Amino acid sequence: MSTPADVFILIPAYNEGKVIATTIAPLLALGYQVVVIDDCSTDDTAKALSAHPIHYLRHSINLGQGAAIQTGIFYAQKCGAQYAVTFDADGQHNYTEIPKMLEPLEAGRADIVMGSRFMRGGIAEDIAPIRKSIIKTAIIVNGILTGLWLSDAHNGFRALNRTAIEKIRITQNRMAHATEFLSLIKNNHLRYEEVPVHIVYTDYSRNKGQSNLNSIHIVLDIIINKIF
Amino acid sequence: MLSPIKIILIIPLLFVILLFVLQLRNRTTYRFTLILIALAGIVFVIYPDLTTTLAHKINVGRGTDLVFYFCALAGFIAMIILYSKLRGIELIQTRIIQNMAVDSAQKLNNKM
Numbered sequence: 657m658s659t660p661a662d663v664f665i666l667i668p669a670y671n672e673g674k675v676i677a678t679t680i681a682p683l684l685a686l687g688y689q690v691v692v693i694d695d696c697s698t699d700d701t702a703k704a705l706s707a708h709p710i711h712y713l714r715h716s717i718n719l720g721q722g723a724a725i726q727t728g729i730f731y732a733q734k735c736g737a738q739y740a741v742t743f744d745a746d747g748q749h750n751y752t753e754i755p756k757m758l759e760p761l762e763a764g765r766a767d768i769v770m771g772s773r774f775m776r777g778g779i780a781e782d783i784a785p786i787r788k789s790i791i792k793t794a795i796i797v798n799g800i801l802t803g804l805w806l807s808d809a810h811n812g813f814r815a816l817n818r819t820a821i822e823k824i825r826i827t828q829n830r831m832a833h834a835t836e837f838l839s840l841i842k843n844n845h846l847r848y849e850e851v852p853v854h855i856v857y858t859d860y861s862r863n864k865g866q867s868n869l870n871s872i873h874i875v876l877d878i879i880i881n882k883i884f
Numbered sequence: 885m886l887s888p889i890k891i892i893l894i895i896p897l898l899f900v901i902l903l904f905v906l907q908l909r910n911r912t913t914y915r916f917t918l919i920l921i922a923l924a925g926i927v928f929v930i931y932p933d934l935t936t937t938l939a940h941k942i943n944v945g946r947g948t949d950l951v952f953y954f955c956a957l958a959g960f961i962a963m964i965i966l967y968s969k970l971r972g973i974e975l976i977q978t979r980i981i982q983n984m985a986v987d988s989a990q991k992l993n994n995k996m
Contacts, residue, residue, distance in 0.1 A: 731989060
């Protein structure tokens with residue numbers, strides 16, 4: 657059975673100065689290893705973190721969420737982490753569900769666990785209808801492109817064991833990394849499971865998050881990446 | 885109904901795409917292709933009437949048009965090669981920045 661200190665929570669952050677301290681506080685209180693990967697923020701994200709006992713990494717130029725997550729994975733590997741959890745900086749994810757995400761890994765049933773808003777027991781609270789439609793479409797696109805048919809797409813709440821930490825190598829710097837993740841699972845023959853999670857869409861996260869139009873760019877990135 | 889020139893241009897274009905998907909960063913392939921294109925250019929410069937002869941054989945009106953079509957093809961190939969190289973450079977840049985971030989990870993309040 658793992659202890660919280662064995663678990664590295666990887667939080668990619670770009671201009672999250674307003675919320676990052678609130679997001680990491682309960683994680684620190686529970687004893688997790690909190691790793692914030694600052695993707696060259698231009699606001700006071702670094703200042704907001706300075707008083708907290710965290711692992712702080714910073715990109716010298718803005719690369720994107722996919723690159724930040726991979727940086728976190730590299731760091732977790734270097735530190736000998738047994739488990740890593742990718743966690744959003746904007747407060748959408750529920751820290752109380754981390755043990756539920758880790759359970760399949762600890763039981764040895766999976767190498768990667770992915771949170772799902774849409775399976776039985778999952779909740780996407782206050783999600784805009786058009787966003788939900790786009791995600792549902794993305795689920796189909798992901799399935800066609802990667803061969804993995806999941807109940808959710810582009811959910812940043814994931815847990816990895818040591819095997820996955822050592823094998824996952826994201827090359828898509830921006831938001832297309834979520835689909836690439838599925839390809840990496842398949843190509844590396846990683847065992848995976850989905851777990852229902854509760855995602856909360858606040859006004860902040862809706863305003864901060866990617867625009868619906870960006871989904872077109874994501875699909876193009878995915879297709880081009882497939883070719884090249 | 886596709887005219888002969890269209891079929892002639894589409895088939896090798898498809899083949900080139902397939903070839904380059906498999907060999908995009910293979911230096912030999914792309915150098916060989918560049919040499920072939922340059923040699924073809926040299927031949928057409930020395931024998932300009934050859935373009936007209938070839939054009940008529942494949943139902944293209946003028947030699948100039950034929951040269952234009954093949955230039956467009958060459959430009960497309962060049963774009964594919966360049967994009968592939970840019971992707972490679974982008975990945976190298978990303979890995980350098982990631983390594984720098986990991987190596988310079990900071991203890992904040994003596995966490996590490």
